[in-house]
Structures are given as structure tokens and as C-alpha cells.
Amino acid sequence: MAYVAIADRDVHLHDPQTFVTKYIWSQDHKVIAIQYSVTAIAVGLVALVLSGMMRLQLGFPNTFSFITPSNYLQFITMHGMIMVIYLLTALFLGGFGNYLVPLMVGARDMVFPYMNMLSYRVYLLSVLVLRASCVVPGGPTGAGWTLYPPQAVLPGTSGAGLGIILMLVSLAIFIVAFTMGGLNYVTTILQARCRGMTLLRLPLTVWGIFMATILGLLAFPALLVSAIMMILDSVLGTSFFMPAVVSMGKGLKYDGGSPVLFQHLFWFFGHPEVYIVALPAFGIVSDLLSVHARKNIFGYRMMVWAILAIGCLSFVVWAHHMYVSGMNPYFGYFFATTTLIIAIPTAIKVYNWVLTLWHGDIHLRVPMLFAIGFIFTFVHGGLTGLFLGNVTVDLPLSDTYFVVGHFHMVMGVSPILVVFGAIYHWYPKITGRMLNEALGKLHFWATFLGAYAVYLPMHYLGILGVPRRYYALGDTAFIPNSVHDVNVAITVAALVIAAAQLVFLFNLVWSLAHGREAGSNPWGATTLEWQTPDTPPKHGNWGARLPVAYRWAYEFSVPGARSDFIPQNEPPEAPGGREHGAKP
Amino acid sequence: MSKMIPDSLPIPAGLRGVASDWAADKQAFPVPWGKAMMWIFLLSDTFVFTCFLTAYMNVRISTTVPWPNPSEVFALRIGGADIPLILIAIMTFILISSSGTMAMAVNFGYRRDRAKTAALLLTTAAFGLTFVGMQAFEWTKLIVEEGVRPWGNPLGAAQFGSSFFMITGFHGAHVSAGVIYLSVVALRVWRGDYERKGTYETVEIAGLYWHFVDLVWVFIFALFYLW
Numbered sequence: 001m002a003y004v005a006i007a008d009r010d011v012h013l014h015d016p017q018t019f020v021t022k023y024i025w026s027q028d029h030k031v032i033a034i035q036y037s038v039t040a041i042a043v044g045l046v047a048l049v050l051s052g053m054m055r056l057q058l059g060f061p062n063t064f065s066f067i068t069p070s071n072y073l074q075f076i077t078m079h080g081m082i083m084v085i086y087l088l089t090a091l092f093l094g095g096f097g098n099y100l101v102p103l104m105v106g107a108r109d110m111v112f113p114y115m116n117m118l119s120y121r122v123y124l125l126s127v128l129v130l131r132a133s134c135v136v137p138g139g140p141t142g143a144g145w146t147l148y149p150p151q152a153v154l155p156g157t158s159g160a161g162l163g164i165i166l167m168l169v170s171l172a173i174f175i176v177a178f179t180m181g182g183l184n185y186v187t188t189i190l191q192a193r194c195r196g197m198t199l200l201r202l203p204l205t206v207w208g209i210f211m212a213t214i215l216g217l218l219a220f221p222a223l224l225v226s227a228i229m230m231i232l233d234s235v236l237g238t239s240f241f242m243p244a245v246v247s248m249g250k251g252l253k254y255d256g257g258s259p260v261l262f263q264h265l266f267w268f269f270g271h272p273e274v275y276i277v278a279l280p281a282f283g284i285v286s287d288l289l290s291v292h293a294r295k296n297i298f299g300y301r302m303m304v305w306a307i308l309a310i311g312c313l314s315f316v317v318w319a320h321h322m323y324v325s326g327m328n329p330y331f332g333y334f335f336a337t338t339t340l341i342i343a344i345p346t347a348i349k350v351y352n353w354v355l356t357l358w359h360g361d362i363h364l365r366v367p368m369l370f371a372i373g374f375i376f377t378f379v380h381g382g383l384t385g386l387f388l389g390n391v392t393v394d395l396p397l398s399d400t401y402f403v404v405g406h407f408h409m410v411m412g413v414s415p416i417l418v419v420f421g422a423i424y425h426w427y428p429k430i431t432g433r434m435l436n437e438a439l440g441k442l443h444f445w446a447t448f449l450g451a452y453a454v455y456l457p458m459h460y461l462g463i464l465g466v467p468r469r470y471y472a473l474g475d476t477a478f479i480p481n482s483v484h485d486v487n488v489a490i491t492v493a494a495l496v497i498a499a500a501q502l503v504f505l506f507n508l509v510w511s512l513a514h515g516r517e518a519g520s521n522p523w524g525a526t527t528l529e530w531q532t533p534d535t536p537p538k539h540g541n542w543g544a545r546l547p548v549a550y551r552w553a554y555e556f557s558v559p560g561a562r563s564d565f566i567p568q569n570e571p572p573e574a575p576g577g578r579e580h581g582a583k584p
Numbered sequence: 585m586s587k588m589i590p591d592s593l594p595i596p597a598g599l600r601g602v603a604s605d606w607a608a609d610k611q612a613f614p615v616p617w618g619k620a621m622m623w624i625f626l627l628s629d630t631f632v633f634t635c636f637l638t639a640y641m642n643v644r645i646s647t648t649v650p651w652p653n654p655s656e657v658f659a660l661r662i663g664g665a666d667i668p669l670i671l672i673a674i675m676t677f678i679l680i681s682s683s684g685t686m687a688m689a690v691n692f693g694y695r696r697d698r699a700k701t702a703a704l705l706l707t708t709a710a711f712g713l714t715f716v717g718m719q720a721f722e723w724t725k726l727i728v729e730e731g732v733r734p735w736g737n738p739l740g741a742a743q744f745g746s747s748f749f750m751i752t753g754f755h756g757a758h759v760s761a762g763v764i765y766l767s768v769v770a771l772r773v774w775r776g777d778y779e780r781k782g783t784y785e786t787v788e789i790a791g792l793y794w795h796f797v798d799l800v801w802v803f804i805f806a807l808f809y810l811w
Contacts, residue, residue, distance in 0.1 A: 111617040179628060187621045191611040198609045217624065221631035225639060228750070237735040238746035240643055256647040256741060261639060268635075549609070 027113035028539050029098045032120050034430070036094035039120075043127050044087035045501075050079040052498050059491025061472040069471040070158035073142030076469060078134070080145030081167070084273065085174060086127055088415055092280040093178070093216065094123060096422060097185050097209045099430065103529035104206050106194025106547045106569075108540045110184040119184070122177035126170045133159070133166035141167045144469060146270070149241035149262050150254070153234040156247070165234055168227040175220045175227075182213045194528075196549035200304065201568070203527045203553040204297060207304050208283020211311040212276045218315070219272035226265035233257070263325050267318035274411050275314040279307055281418035282349055285371045287553070288421050289353055291525045292368035293360030294564055296554035298352040306345035306352075313342045323391050324398045332391040339389035343382070350379060361557065361564075365523075366440035370421030373448040374414050381410025384459065399469070402462020405455045413451040420447065420504070427508075428522050432535050433515030439507040443500055450497030457486045524565045527553045531567050622789045626796045633800050636754060637807055640747040644811075652739035654809050657730065658722070672809050675718045676801065679759075682711030683798045686766075690791045693784030698773060701787060705770035708794065712763040719756050723749070748808070755804055758797045765790055 023031060054075050057067045067075075098116070102109055110116045133140045141159035143152035151157050152164050159167075189202070189210045202210075229240040233254075241262040242254035290297040297303060319327060319335040353375055362368065384406040388394045397403060420443070427435050466473065466483055473479055521530040533543040547569040555566035606612055613620055644651055655668040662670065689704035726732040726748070734749050736742040769790045778784045 111621065179625070183621050183625055183628075186624055187617055191613065191615075191617050191620050193610050196609050198607060199612070200607075201609075217628040218631050221628060222635045224632060225635035228754075229639065232734065232746065232750060236746075238750075239735070239742055240639065240746060244648075253735065256643075256649060256743060258643055258646045261642045261646075264642075265635060265639060 025117065027109070027117045029102050029110045029113065029116060030430075030537060032116055033095050033097075033099035035120050036090055036098060036123065037096075039124060039127060040087050040091040040095060043082055043130075044091075047079045047082035047087060048498055048501065050075040050082075052495060054079065055491040055494040057471065059488045070139075070142055072471045073144070073469070074140050074158055074163075077142050077145055077147075077167075078140055082130070083412065084145065084277070085171070086130065088277045088411075088419075089178070089216070089273070090123060091419060092277060092415070093185065093209065093213055094120065094181055096205075096280060096284065096426075097213065098181070099426070100205055100529060101185050101188055101209060102192075103532070103537065103541060104203050104527055105189055105192065106197050106528050106542070106549060107188055107192040108542060108546070111187045111192050112184055115180050116184050119177050119181035122173060122180065126173035126177055129166055129170040129173060133163050133170065136162040136166060138163050146263075146266060147230070148266075149230060149233065149257075149259050150243065150245055153230065153242070154245065154247060154252075165231060168231050168234075171227050172224055172231075175224045178216055178220060182217050185209060185213045186217070194546045194549060197568075198549075200301065201549055201552045203283075204286040204300070204303055204307075205280070205283040205527075207307050208279040208281070208286075211307050212279040215272040215279070215311055215314060216276050219269045219276070221269075222265045223269035226262055226269070229265075230262065260322070260325055260327055263322050264319070264327075267321045268315075270321060271318040272311075272314045275310060277411055277415050279311065281374070281415040282307065284422045285374050285418050286349075286353065286356075287525075287527070288367050288371040288418075288425055289356050290554050290556065291425075291523050292363045292365055292371070293357050294363070294524075294556045295356055295360040296556055298355035298358075299348070300552065300554060302348055303352055306348045309345040310342060313338060313345070317342060320389055320394075323394050336389055336391050340386070343386065343389075346382060350375065350382070365424075366435070366437060366444060367421040367425035367523075369441065369444045369448075370417045370424065373444065374417045374421065376448075377409055377417060377451060378414040381406060381408075381414060385410060396465070397462055399467055400462035401458040401466050401468055404468050405458030405462060408458075409451075409455050413455065417448070417451075420444070423508075425523065426529075427511070428518030428535075429529060429532075430536055431512055431515070432518055433511050434518050434522060435511045435515060436507050439503055443504045443507065446500035446503070447497060450493055450500065453493035454490050454497060457490055461486060524563070526555055526565050526567050528568055531569050616783075616785050616789075618789050619785060619792070622792050626792065629796065630800075633755075633803070636751050637803060640751060641807065643743040643747060644741075647741040647743050649741040651741050652737070652744050654811070657726070657732075657739060657744075658809060669809055671718060671722055672805065675715055675722075676805055678711050678718070679715050679798050679801050682708045682715070683795055685711065686791045686794045690784075690788045693773070693778070693787035696779070696784070698776060698779060701784065702770045702774040705766050705773060705787070705790075709763045709766040709770065712759050712766070712794075716756055716759050716763065719752060719759075723752075751804060751808065755797070755800060758800070762790075762794050762797050765793065 022028075026032060026035075053064075053067060054072065056064055057072055098110070101107075138161050139159050141147065141152060141157070141163040143157050143159075143164060147164070147167070153160055157164075189206060193202075229238075232238045233240055233242055237253050239254045239257035241259050242252075242257040243259060244255045245252045286297050286303060317335055317339045319331050320339045323332050323335075357372075384402070388397060388403065388406055424435055424440055427433075461483060464479065464483060466479060473483065518535065520532070520535045523530070528547055528549065529537070531547060532541055548571075549568045550570060550572055551566065551568055553568055555561075555568075557564050558566055605614075656666075658672055659666040659668045660670050661667075685704050685708045689701050689708060692700040692704060726745075731738050732745040732748070734746050737745045769786055772778065773784070773787065778786060
């Protein structure tokens, strides 16, 4: 069968005509990306407020009567679940993935735009179901974001009835939405690139999103299965995860199930999920560093292989979350080994980022500040990961604030810094206007220093043995008084850092109308999204003709070239032969 | 893009082909988008069923009560003799036969034989419907005659019924979705949609899904009924 690649065909696009088809039921990947991003950030703000409430309780116990112990656990659960899944996964893949993938690979849109639109609608539904779980009788589940049975479905845990069921249903709906979007991203990257765009000419952003999406497509099934099984346990009274339980002196109907099975299924999803969030951040930060240091990324091929290696390894490390779960202790030997092996490709990436900066022409613009901030927080979070990856060191640190500090540093703060950097970087392309630089720098320093003020002391608390997820510590003998002072300090820092996000939100809205005109390529970047005929790009992205890629994405400061960057679509005959937007 | 590997190296032609596909621009596989996407979806769906079956095997070996013997539970009394697994054997035979008619439909599609393609697709869907019907009979028999419920049964471990209804139910939903999918494709073949479009690739894509559902059944059959 002779099959003609899409880049070689004439395609007629149907331009949307009415307001509704253009902005509401849009099939344009750029509009869908913005819908995804706005929804994700809106629900993320809810999670931010929840974390503020948790900090208020921890910093000033016995002060706020509206925070009861079961409220506190509900806040923890919702905060974790929203941040990991409904904010970060949706924003990186549904938001940045949708916006950047077709532009960066030189396509007019995702391969199946209608399905892409459905993906956002279904995601919105999952968010609504999640929000609905907060108003049903009993409130949302308070089982912790890991939703471990048997406590998640037993009375005594808040939201044990409708709360947990709606939570699981919402997750299942989210997985359907993600699958529709994810199939689009992977197929677009593999099959819809423009002429000249080989896989090894793709920007690392695309590589990161590509591998993260594959991880999602293979890891979310485990969450889907565990959600279905737990719904059955909760609704029909099956005993997949439920052992014989005596509750309030009364034997329950459950018998013979395996709680550890849930943990295996959950973490088979949960660990790749860490990299679903981290890999797009790795990719984006590589591009930010390269553009703003005016230097090609160090070791591009090694960066690609490291992304692939991390993706594969992430499927064989899951039980390092379960050292204290009661699984066979010998498993710890295997999973500690694989966990430490993952440090190798990760370290390769960190070295290459630093070497990209080495002798670069570093411009400390806001996206670059966030990118460099990411290197700090990520190295920090990665190093504490080595502590927790070793069984013997993990045992005393399990379920303490050390764990909280570690994962917030490595998969909370680090990806969020990249999200901010990416928004400052691509906002000019999305809206045609620059974000305010002074407000951006204020936002960066408050967020970056604030993150350290919040999470660094948590490591200290963890080493003291302060347990996490506790509503109040009370008069516990082994906890010194200094712990309370530290908690007050953390709470104050957390409230300041949360307030600093208002500066960012204000900047986003204000710059929409008042920002400086950006031009088509304000940073002097080489990748294809900066070479569109219109800014913001119109429906179909490229006008009459698709671009052709002649080179890789990192031609910065090429000796002898007229400009200090050469766009990917610049033909080789005339290197640096024409002007591209403002000089950086 | 064979320049990636010098001709002097003793590397098999197939491997060279793989290397040149992945080193190419525009696309990694010379197939339509829908087909590439279906393959990736099936990979994802494989993980769903793998998780179901692994979870089932886990509860089966860790449960505290003995597991009922599938050969006896799934036996039918025909002419005064208990024949183990006879219904499942017939269901399996029907589903695997439907893969055969599906493959023929794809073949006639690429030959542009509209009538035969549509007929074979409908035959495949009919086999699928028969399978689901027999599954409904099997469920009814278990629920009404044997007293098996998702939360417990008189035969042994409660997880027997839970796993059985969950896994065969999920697979049955796949078959039912496939029956609808194939019927829609058959209708479009009959109307001549693909004749006008110039390609019958949609028939092949539907075929990929159908073969996958059949393949999954083989694993369910082996791991649930034969173990």
C-alpha cells in the first residue's frame, strides 16, 4: 500500500467561523491548550488555598475552630490529589503538550482534533466530579492522596461513603481524558512531523512530553484498575483489597483481600507519575537554559537517551514507596538497586544543564531565573531522594516530614518553577505581549527563596522524627519545643509565598492588555513555534505552507553566522541571512 | 537515511529498515494516523488487562479460603453427564472463528469488494454478539443456579466471584463495544464511504481492535478457566 505522509499532502483546513466553534467547542490545539491550562490553574489555586489552611493549623494549633481533624485530612487528600494529577499532569501534558507539540514538530494541529477537544471536555468533567465530592454528605475523602485501603473505604475515615467513590470515579474519568489526549500527542510526534524534522532534531521539550505521555498511557491503566477494584469493594462489598476487619468490636463483611496489592497497583502508577510530571519539566528547562544562555544544549543525544532511560527505569522502581508496607523484605534489595540506578541518567541531565550554562552568554531574564532555580531545587530534592531510596535509611525517615520536604522539593517546587519559567517564556507567543519583567523577578525571588524557607526546615523536622499527616502534635515527649517554632516559621513563609502568587496572577491578566508588544521572536529562539507567520499563531499555524526543518533546535552563537541564532527552518545556503525579530 | 549505518557493516536488512524508519523525518511508521493510534491505544489497553489479570492472580494466591475448582463450576450437564468447560470451549471457538472472518473482511476490503467486506464484518459482529449472549447465559447460570455473587459465593473464596464478574465483565464490555464498532464500520462499507475516500484502512483498524479483544480472551481463558 502506497501511503503518502501528511507533510507531503495538500490539506484543506476548515476555519472555525463562529465564536462558539472558535473558542468554546474549539478543535484548535492552541485553544484547547489554553482551556486545559486555565482549568488546571484554577483548580490548582483551590489546592494552594488548602495547603494554606493546613499550614495555619500546623503553625497555630488550637486557634482555628473551623479546621477539625477530619477537615485537615480532607485538605491533605485534596491538596495532594489536585496538585499531582489535576494540576501538574493536566498542565504539562494537556496545556504545554497541546500548545507546543504541533508547533514544535511543524504540524497544523493534533492528528485527531475532535478527540483532542473531547479530551478537554472529559477532563473538565473529571474536575467537576472531584469538586462535587466536596459537597456530598460526609464531604470529600480524607484517606490521603494515596487512598490506601482498608482505611479509605471504612467508616471512621471522612468521606468513606460518597467521597471516596466520587474521588475514584473522577480519577477514572481523568484517565479516559488523558488517554484521548495522550494518544494524540504520541501519534502527532511520531507521525505528523514536517519535512526535515527527524526525531533527533526535535527540541527536548517535545522529547520530554513524548516520553511522559508514553509513561502516562502505560501507567494510568494500573490506577484505573485499582480504582475500579476499590469502587467494587466500596459499593458491592467485594474484598479485593479488604482483609477481615473488626470495626467498633464488630466483624465487617470483608474477608481475605490484600491491602498490599492496592499499594503495588497504586505505585506502579504512582512512580511513573513522578516522571510524567518531571520529564516535561526536564525537557522544557533544557530549552529555556539553551535559549537564554545563547548556547547549544550540552550533549543533546545523551539528554534524549537519558529521558528514555529514566522513562523505562521508572517502571521498575515502584516498591521503594513500600519499604514499610509489609511486603517481602527481599524486594527492598531489588527496588533500592533500581532506584539508585535511576540516579545515573538523572545526574547526566543535571551535569548537562550545568555544562550548558558553562561559558554561556547568560541572560538573567525571568524564564532563565526560573530555569536556574529549578536546577537548585531539583538537585536538592534529588539528593534527599538518595536517602529515601536506601531501605535502611528510609525506615526511620518513613512518614516523617523528611518525606514531605523531599517530594515537595523534587516534584512540587521543581516542576512548578519550570511551569512558571515556561509561562514567562511562551506567554509572548501565546498572547503577543511580554509579561512584566519587574513583577516577574519579584515573583521569582519570593517563590524561590520562599520554597527553601518552607521545605528546608521540614527536613530537619523529619530527622527529629516528626510524623507527617498529623493534625496536631500535642505534648509528645520526643518532640522538642523548637519544632513548634519551626512550624510557625514555615507557616509564615508559606503564606508569604502563596501571596506572591497573586503577583503572578495579576501579571498574567494585566500584561494581556498592557504588556509590551512582543514581536514574533523576542528571545531569539530557534525552534519552529517562534517562526510562525503570525503571533499569536492563527488556526492552522503555518499559513499556506508547512515549514521545513533544516537543522537541530540548538544553533546558537554559531561562529561566522550573522545572527547569534539560526532558526530550524533556515535553509543551509544562507546561514543567519535574515533578521529575526528583536536582537536579544 | 541509510547513511546512518555504513553498507560495509554486516547488519541484517530488517534492522536497517528499523533504523531508517526511526531516523526518518515526517513519520516513524509508514501507516495512516488512525492505525498508528490504534496500536498505541492497544498497548495501553494491554496494560489494563495485564493489571486486571495480575491483580486476580494475586488475590487468588493470597486468599484465605480455598478457590473453587473452575472445571466443576463451569461444567454443563448435558445428557446426564457433566462436561467440564464445554460452554467456555464453544465460546472460545466462536470468538477465534470471528477473528478469521475479520481477517477475511480486511482482505476483501483491500480488494475493494464492498459487498463481501460488509457481509464478513456483519458475520464477525454476529459471532461477537453470540459470544456476549453465551456469556450472559453463563452469568445467569452462576448467579441464579450456583448462587455466586460479587461479594461471596457458596463454593469457596469470595474473590472467585469478584474476579470473575469483574474480568469477564470488562472483557465482555470490550466485545460489546467491538460489536457496535464493527456494525458501524460495516454500515459505512455498505454505503460506500470508503470507496469514495479511496481507502479501506478503517476496516483494518477495526480489525486490529477485534483481534486484540480475541487475544485477551485467550489469556483470560488460560488464566481463569484452565488454572
